[in-house]
Amino acid sequence: MTSPIKKVCLVGANGTLGSVLLAALVQANCFDVSILQRSTSSSTSSASPSIPRIIVSPDLAVDELTTALAGQDAVIAAFPLGQGDQHLRLVEASFHAGVKRFIPADFGSCDAADALPQEYLPLYRRKTLVRERCEAFAARPGSAFTWTALVCGHFFDHGLRHGLLHFDFATRTAQILDGGHARASASTLRRIAEATVRVLQRPEQTSNRRLYVQSFNPTQLEILAALEKAMGEKWTVRQVDSKAYLEDARKRLESDDEEAVLVAVEDIVFVLGALDADWTKRDGFAMELLGLEDERLEDVVEEVVAAYRAEAQR
Ligand SMILES: NC(=O)c1ccc[n+]([C@@H]2O[C@H](COP(=O)([O-])OP(=O)(O)OC[C@H]3O[C@@H](n4cnc5c(N)ncnc54)[C@H](OP(=O)(O)O)[C@@H]3O)[C@@H](O)[C@H]2O)c1
Structure with a gap:
């Protein structure tokens, strides 16, 4: 990837993590930030009304999302995995829309791919499916799609x-x-937001990787x-x-x-x-890489x- 990431779309901007991410993305002052929101959203937002909102129907259908995300360089998923396959559809739509970097809703207390999380919770099996879908789209011949998963601890x-x-x-x-x-390892919300910003500012070094950060x-x-x-x-x-x-x-x-x-x-x-x-003992411990x-x-x-x-x- 040679061109820098400029246009960033955040999904889940009203959430616990999303609201802090949004503030950090805006404060970084190097991105054109927009928010993707479901038309049924009733949550009150502290986000400035000047931030563009992309409104989509609540089922997050691939075709509609593909059109909605056209022109975005990066998409960040910061909403819960839930029971459906919205996250898989968001990855697929991002790929079809030509998005260059996808940050899945990983942000895990533990590494979803580890044996215990896989054994105990469907949540982590679903997170792994999303990662695998990201890997598959990134591996397609000629694909411009890349991904970075951040694992941050509690x-x-x-x-x-x-x-x-x-x-x-x-x-x-x-x-x-x-x-x-x-x-x-554990991270403050501001640390996770800071790490996310730095991933987007270092697209080459962070491409197609699972990275571990902490406070x-x-x-x-x-x-x-x-x-x-x-x-x-x-x-x-x-x-x-x-x-x-x-x-x-x-x-x-x-x-x-x-x-x-x-x-x-x-x-x-x-x-x-x-x-x-x-995480300090893991391959992919990214504090130095991200300058943190x-x-x-x-x-x-x-x-x-x-x-x-x-x-x-x-
Ligand atoms: N490491 C940890 O300790 C830890 C703790 C909690 C969460 N997490 C992870 O962090 C990430 C974010 O979690 P969070 O707790 O910050 O989320 P959250 O607060 O529950 O997120 C709520 C936001 O997500 C949006 N949203 C919910 N369902 C959606 C859907 N189907 N489609 C589009 N938007 C949807 C909501 O939109 P509306 O505006 O419509 O309400 C709202 O903006 C997840 O990956 C989660 O697994 C990690």
């Missing part, structure tokens, strides 16, 4: 604040897996220590055996209650992202604690 700031990392602010209780000594790779005990320091108080620790916990969550996946299944999925993602996610350095765990934890306190005072 959304650290978002996950810590919202209990997804199993540090409960309300009760000051931490669930610690197998003693809490395993290192796991840091602390143990659970280090996160706990940073939290206790920032809050000036001791937390209660509940030690958990990860194998027993995973098996219990796997059984809960079979429940008829949708909410219970959702919690079981989150519990499995929590464990895999805490125990099977140290670790953030300071203590600083980020302090930010999260400040946000928690501000919210608690409201």
